[in-house]
Amino acid sequence: MKKFLNAPETAVDDALAGLAAAHPELAVDRALRVVARASGARPGKVGLVSGGGSGHEPLHTGFVGPGMLDAACAGEIFSSPTPDRILAATRAAAAGAGVVHIVKNYTGDNLNFDMAAELAREEGIEVAKVTVADDVAVEDAGTAGRRGTGAALIVEKTAGARAEEGADLAAVVAVARQAAESSRSYAVALAAGTVPTTGRPSFELPDGLVESGVGIHGEPGRARAPLRPARDLAAAIADAVLADLPRRNEPVIALVNGLGATPLMELYVVYGHVAEELAHRGIAIARNLVGTYVTSLDTAGVSLTLCRADPALLRLWDAPVRTPALRWG
Amino acid sequence: MKKFLNAPETAVDDALAGLAAAHPELAVDRALRVVARASGARPGKVGLVSGGGSGHEPLHTGFVGPGMLDAACAGEIFSSPTPDRILAATRAAAAGAGVVHIVKNYTGDNLNFDMAAELAREEGIEVAKVTVADDVAVEDAGTAGRRGTGAALIVEKTAGARAEEGADLAAVVAVARQAAESSRSYAVALAAGTVPTTGRPSFELPDGLVESGVGIHGEPGRARAPLRPARDLAAAIADAVLADLPRRNEPVIALVNGLGATPLMELYVVYGHVAEELAHRGIAIARNLVGTYVTSLDTAGVSLTLCRADPALLRLWDAPVRTPALRWG
Numbered sequence: 001m002k003k004f005l006n007a008p009e010t011a012v013d014d015a016l017a018g019l020a021a022a023h024p025e026l027a028v029d030r031a032l033r034v035v036a037r038a039s040g041a042r043p044g045k046v047g048l049v050s051g052g053g054s055g056h057e058p059l060h061t062g063f064v065g066p067g068m069l070d071a072a073c074a075g076e077i078f079s080s081p082t083p084d085r086i087l088a089a090t091r092a093a094a095a096g097a098g099v100v101h102i103v104k105n106y107t108g109d110n111l112n113f114d115m116a117a118e119l120a121r122e123e124g125i126e127v128a129k130v131t132v133a134d135d136v137a138v139e140d141a142g143t144a145g146r147r148g149t150g151a152a153l154i155v156e157k158t159a160g161a162r163a164e165e166g167a168d169l170a171a172v173v174a175v176a177r178q179a180a181e182s183s184r185s186y187a188v189a190l191a192a193g194t195v196p197t198t199g200r201p202s203f204e205l206p207d208g209l210v211e212s213g214v215g216i217h218g219e220p221g222r223a224r225a226p227l228r229p230a231r232d233l234a235a236a237i238a239d240a241v242l243a244d245l246p247r248r249n250e251p252v253i254a255l256v257n258g259l260g261a262t263p264l265m266e267l268y269v270v271y272g273h274v275a276e277e278l279a280h281r282g283i284a285i286a287r288n289l290v291g292t293y294v295t296s297l298d299t300a301g302v303s304l305t306l307c308r309a310d311p312a313l314l315r316l317w318d319a320p321v322r323t324p325a326l327r328w329g
Numbered sequence: 330m331k332k333f334l335n336a337p338e339t340a341v342d343d344a345l346a347g348l349a350a351a352h353p354e355l356a357v358d359r360a361l362r363v364v365a366r367a368s369g370a371r372p373g374k375v376g377l378v379s380g381g382g383s384g385h386e387p388l389h390t391g392f393v394g395p396g397m398l399d400a401a402c403a404g405e406i407f408s409s410p411t412p413d414r415i416l417a418a419t420r421a422a423a424a425g426a427g428v429v430h431i432v433k434n435y436t437g438d439n440l441n442f443d444m445a446a447e448l449a450r451e452e453g454i455e456v457a458k459v460t461v462a463d464d465v466a467v468e469d470a471g472t473a474g475r476r477g478t479g480a481a482l483i484v485e486k487t488a489g490a491r492a493e494e495g496a497d498l499a500a501v502v503a504v505a506r507q508a509a510e511s512s513r514s515y516a517v518a519l520a521a522g523t524v525p526t527t528g529r530p531s532f533e534l535p536d537g538l539v540e541s542g543v544g545i546h547g548e549p550g551r552a553r554a555p556l557r558p559a560r561d562l563a564a565a566i567a568d569a570v571l572a573d574l575p576r577r578n579e580p581v582i583a584l585v586n587g588l589g590a591t592p593l594m595e596l597y598v599v600y601g602h603v604a605e606e607l608a609h610r611g612i613a614i615a616r617n618l619v620g621t622y623v624t625s626l627d628t629a630g631v632s633l634t635l636c637r638a639d640p641a642l643l644r645l646w647d648a649p650v651r652t653p654a655l656r657w658g
């Protein structure tokens with residue numbers, strides 16, 4: 001394994017140290033691994049908190065700032081942060097109007113965020129939870145259900161904008177739920193990432209094969225097939241997402257996302273074919289984002305997230321955002 | 330070789346198609362491979378043009394937009410665009426106040442930009458050339474000299490801001506030269522990228538070794554050494570850059586840049602140690618940028634660019650920019 005790290009055990013801490021050095025507008029508590037806005041919580045604003053295992057950067061720590069999250073909590077690589085740390089992030093985000101927990105749907109994250117919410121409520125902080133479960137590669141069966149992946153970005157962006165303009169807790173939660181429930185994702189990989197502590201790729205993929213339906217924690221996919229031209233892969237990915245996307249007469253926000261080691265040139269090739277596919281099916285892309293935002297260490301892969309968006313959601317998507325990884329408006 | 334492409338021969342065209350689909354604010358001429366602002370050249374504004382071989386995305390096509398380039402020209406992978414295409418980009422950028430060619434220092438780019446400039450002058454377009462030659466891994470010896478790499482971003486950003494505020498050709502050129510002459514870079518790689526047409530990595534690097542002083546076209550480095558902790562690598566990279574950086578009592582703009590397949594987590598680890606190193610040496614980092622901007626296909630590597638910056642240059646760095654890959658202000 002070759003990585004720009006000091007040691008597997010210090011990867012998360014060392015990356016947070018770099019984040020803190022690069023971004024004085026963030027308050028980085030390296031002991032608790034909580035990243036918040038240095039300006040503090042704005043009195044009366046609903047607070048937005050997310051977090052989860054590390055290895056998905058810039059998600060979530062790179063999305064802290066005006067127009068998006070108030071605080072994020074980083075766990076070990078691919079491992080949920082503990083409740084005490086999520087509680088610390090919740091405190092950092094609390095400003096009298098309640099806090100929304102945006103939680104990707106994994107067993108550990110659900111448990112730990114729920115425990116942190118209980119502890120926060122005991123301190124008088126109102127907490128609402130919004131679950132992100134967009135990955136159609138996993139059937140919705142039982143307690144776990146679909147995994148949360150790329151839609152987290154769209155939920156955090158739109159709900160963050162709604163909170164920034166002064167909406168109350170119920171209104172911010174409504175936007176977050178709308179974005180989460182309107183989004184579906186699917187990912188494929190050409191090569192698995194390598195967890196620093198194991199030093200080996202999460203799964204072995206022979207030459208000439210593509211793994212279809214991978215997760216963002218090194219979970220292998222639901223099918224393995226010969227590598228095809230990007231045009232065909234993009235069509236298959238779009239098929240998978242559209243098969244489960246809510247059928248409403250709304251345009252979509254389209255996110256073509258690299259999983260960590262995929263060059264931008266390839267992401268644009270995929271985006272071009274996704275756009276063609278959707279045009280053929282009469283689905284308008286109202287907004288798009290092409291880049292590396294929700295990752296899985298150094299996985300060579302790409303994910304597509306589509307989110308049905310009404311004018312209200314598009315307005316929130318367009319609203320100004322100032323974070324390390326997402327800036328516009 | 331595994332990539333999200335249709336065929337090696339169509340990679341550049343397919344990526345430009347995706348860029349066009351994603352960014353209606355850009356006018357993408359796929360036949361000429363020229364990317365310009367869809368709004369056209371603003372009368373009386375100095376035009377900024379850059380370009381070069383493809384495979385370095387988002388450089389340069391992702392830097393077209395208000396506050397940065399007016400037009401960019403994309404060659405084949407790692408191969409300079411031809412003079413007729415650079416001429417087309419120059420025409421697209423010309424608005425009566427002259428055009429600046431920002432050229433990374435490679436033999437092919439120099440020749441083709443010079444020929445294009447001659448052709449443009451015959452059409453009555455005033456053209457000035459600014460050469461970017463920041464890579465300290467290559468000795469300044471003879472006609473070729475140092476290679477142009479990460480500093481191109483800083484030159485395009487600052488000169489672009491100066492042009493946007495209405496400065497004349499001489500003033501924009503002065504800023505571009507100041508940024509170019511004040512910048513130095515150095516890059517290391519853990520694994521070489523793979524050119525689609527060859528299907529093989531540009532060089533083989535055994536397990537446990539790092540290639541030091543690599544270029545952005547698969548050029549091997551000037552030394553090969555055992556992989557060390559990121560702290561030590563960052564110190565060595567900073568050493569190399571600082572040994573050749575102009576010695577002025579000015580702070581620096583620091584760019585820690587991924588070469589295409591390096592996760593953001595690792596870039597932040599490196600940035601943290603670069604910041605420590607510079608602090609030890611009493612060099613202030615006035616601004617920083619951490620991300621994947623000047624790449625070499627899917628090379629797993631990192632480059633450091635430092636640019637001595639006076640208050641005037643910092644003001645231009647901070648000015649608003651609206652491009653696919655760089656947005657702030």
